Amino acid sequence: MALAASHTGIWEWDLRTDAVSLSRECFDLLGVRWTEGTLRSAMDLLMPSDALRVLSAARAAIAEKSVFREEFRTIRPDGAVLWLSAIGQVEYDDAGAPLRLVGTAQDITETKALQIEINKREQWVDSFFMGATAGLALLDRDLRYIRINETLAEMNGLPAGEHIGRTVREVVPGMADAVEPIFRQVLATGRPVLNVEVSGETPRQPGVPRQWLESFFPMKGEDGVAQGVGAIVVEITELKSAELALDESRQFAQATIDALSASICVLDEAGTILAVNHAWRAFAEANPPVRQNVFEGANYLAVTDGAGGPDTADASAFAAGIRAVISGARSAFSREYPCHSPAEQRWFIGRVTRFPGPGPVRIVVAHENITTCKLAELALQESEERYRMLFENSMDAIMLTVPDGRILSANPAACLMFGRTEAELRAAGRDGLVDTGDSRMQSLIEERKRTGRASGELTFVRKDGSRFPGEISSQLFTDREGNTRTSMFIHDITKRKQAESEVLSYRDALRSLALELSLTEERERHRIATDLHDNIGQTLALASIKLGGLRECTDITGVTDGVDDIRGLVRQAIEYTRSVTFDLSPPVLYELGLVAGLSALAEQFQGRHAIEIEITDDEQPKVLGDDQLIALYKAVRELLMNIVKHAKARKAVITLQRNADSIGITVEDDGTGFEASAMKPYGSAGGFGLFSTRERLRGIGGRLEIASAPGTGTKVTIEAPLQQ
């Protein structure tokens, strides 16, 4: 019964006859009515692929006198496959020769199926264990590795096999301190510990700190007590460094926008402030009017919508701009607005832009203080305004022109001056405004071309054809667009010209008056000198002679001594008279002429100053009137004075020469000389003497020229007409 119940049959193989017999139970098992037969027919009962294996196992058992044990399959007539397990023993005769193989056969189909299932599962677990990209390990209560997959083994840097049976501390001592407490905790509490970041090092990369994310599970026995711990390990070292890099780049971005002077915030599609930069924060904190919360979490649109006071219009326009950018209606928006604080005038520009690319809507709002720009712009506007005012209100004609003579614009004064409208001025051009007969124009244009600017006087023509003198100044410049332009300023100098000619005629009048005065003075001096000479001098001379006669008439010592004293005094008086006469108006000049006069003058100079003066005369007759005589004499005297005062000369040579109808006088010295070209017509230091000398010579139709250079002495040439 027991056999039947257990589906166990008995079989026997007679080794001498090769006959095989089966018990009835075997029939049941096999589903065939087969009781006896040859071995060969018995083998047909087996699955052909298993038959050979079973037979060879049996022969081996017979040969080795061991137990035959084999599992194999049969196919029942209904097609079902049975797994049978056969166990047999060889019986021998007394001589030890094998007689027969007897054994049992048992249906193990179910067991076999279960075993296959288990194997399959085991394979799954293995392949999961081995194929897992996470590191997996099972450890017993002593924290010895029971099982470990390749991934974890590789992380640890040892082959998987070398882990088994060894403790965590033995295998990865650099991790032990970090993970042992967790293992123990899991063993003690029976609760898993999940997602712990653990760092340490393993033999794989000694000295390199690495990070892992680990979870620990208790492996409970039937009694619910943790028998071991399973660990799942994922290395996150790279993730960590990527995270660090991300953090760093986030910080970098934050630092960057913090460094910007503009106040910046980032909004989401609802207008909520996601982030602000330092400038934003600082501005909000420094400006009491900004009372609302404008930091992270606040809604910026609500803030702008709620703005009141004088800035309402700007605020609502700005809010509309933000909404337009959020909705995508506009890609960007900007608006300038004033935001004056009590202390200063300020202007800002607010810019709204959208993050590019896919992803959630992100709006960047940046407010920048543009006060400096704005002030500069206002100043520019103001200065342009001023120039415009100058242009419009100038009394002078101002025109903007092109170098070729085209007129681009003209101010009202220009229109008034030329009697034309601005359009007529433009149509006329430069050539229509200037007297074409004025030769000065071409040289002005050439000068402007050469130097970039020119100024001078020109004759201009009004619309009605009348002409007027004007002073023009023109300059080349490049406008903002890079075009070459010219400016023209024209000043009507009609009145000035009149005044100038009046001044000129006054000057001429003054000049002849001055000359007349000087001549009058000379005549008067001459008269006084003559009086002095002829009357006082003669009288004194006669007195002297008479005293001489008186002295002859007496021998009385007292009287003769007295007479001699008086004669001495009279002689002194005569000398004095003579000297005063010479200084007033040298008689030698009037009586004997210019050469003698100059010769006496030279003698006087030589006597008074350390200078040698030579006079050379061509001895040709030079007929001069008193006025010419005195003018030339005084001119030479002035020159000699200058020489002894300034020239440090050793010698001066005066040369007189008669030309066709004029007299030429040169006065030459060997002194220090000076830069003749630098001499002003009449300056302060000694210049007036020369000025008046020139004037006096001009009065007699003469002229004076100076040739000098430092170190070469000075040569002055005077020329004056002779008396007709």
Next chain:
Amino acid sequence: MAIRVLIADDHKIMREGLRALIEKQKGMEVIAEAEDGRSAVQITGKLAPDVVIMDIGMPGLNGIEATRQIVKALPTVKVVALSMHADKRFALEMLKAGGSGYVLKNAAFEEVVHAINCVMGQKIYLCPPVAGAFKASASCLPIAAATVFSVLTAREREVLQLLAEGNNTKEIAALLFVSVKTIETHRVQIMKKLDIHSVAELTKYALREGLTSIDL
């Protein structure tokens, strides 16, 4: 026979003073007075005096011009200038005009007398200050000497003197700080003016005319 003197001066007081003084002299008489240059010329032409005492500064025709006309018309008439002017140029002009003497008005009266006597002796009289200015050796000089002053320029006289003292052209040029060519021009000019054509003759002339001393 007394020396006949004409006094020409525009100052009556001077004429009278002179007349009184001259008439005190033996052998001199004032035959007429003239109050200006023109009448001096006319009266001289009419009376032919031996000596004309001629003021230089006179209205109308001055003393120098009057002298020129007188000497041209009557070469034998001696003209002595009596002048207020101490300037040698007046004396020079007077000599050039043909005058024979030059006396300053403030000189001692004896000098006028001396000058009249000197010119009557066919010599030239220059009052001492003027003679000094000319570097002449005396006041009373031979007539030829006067030509040196009247004909030659100051520079020519200087050159003549240096030539007479034995300097050659080059040396003179160095002494006067001018070029050899200039001195050569002066030399040619001097010889032409004096009508002398050798340096030896020039030296002799200069010595004779007292331009240089004999101790060569």
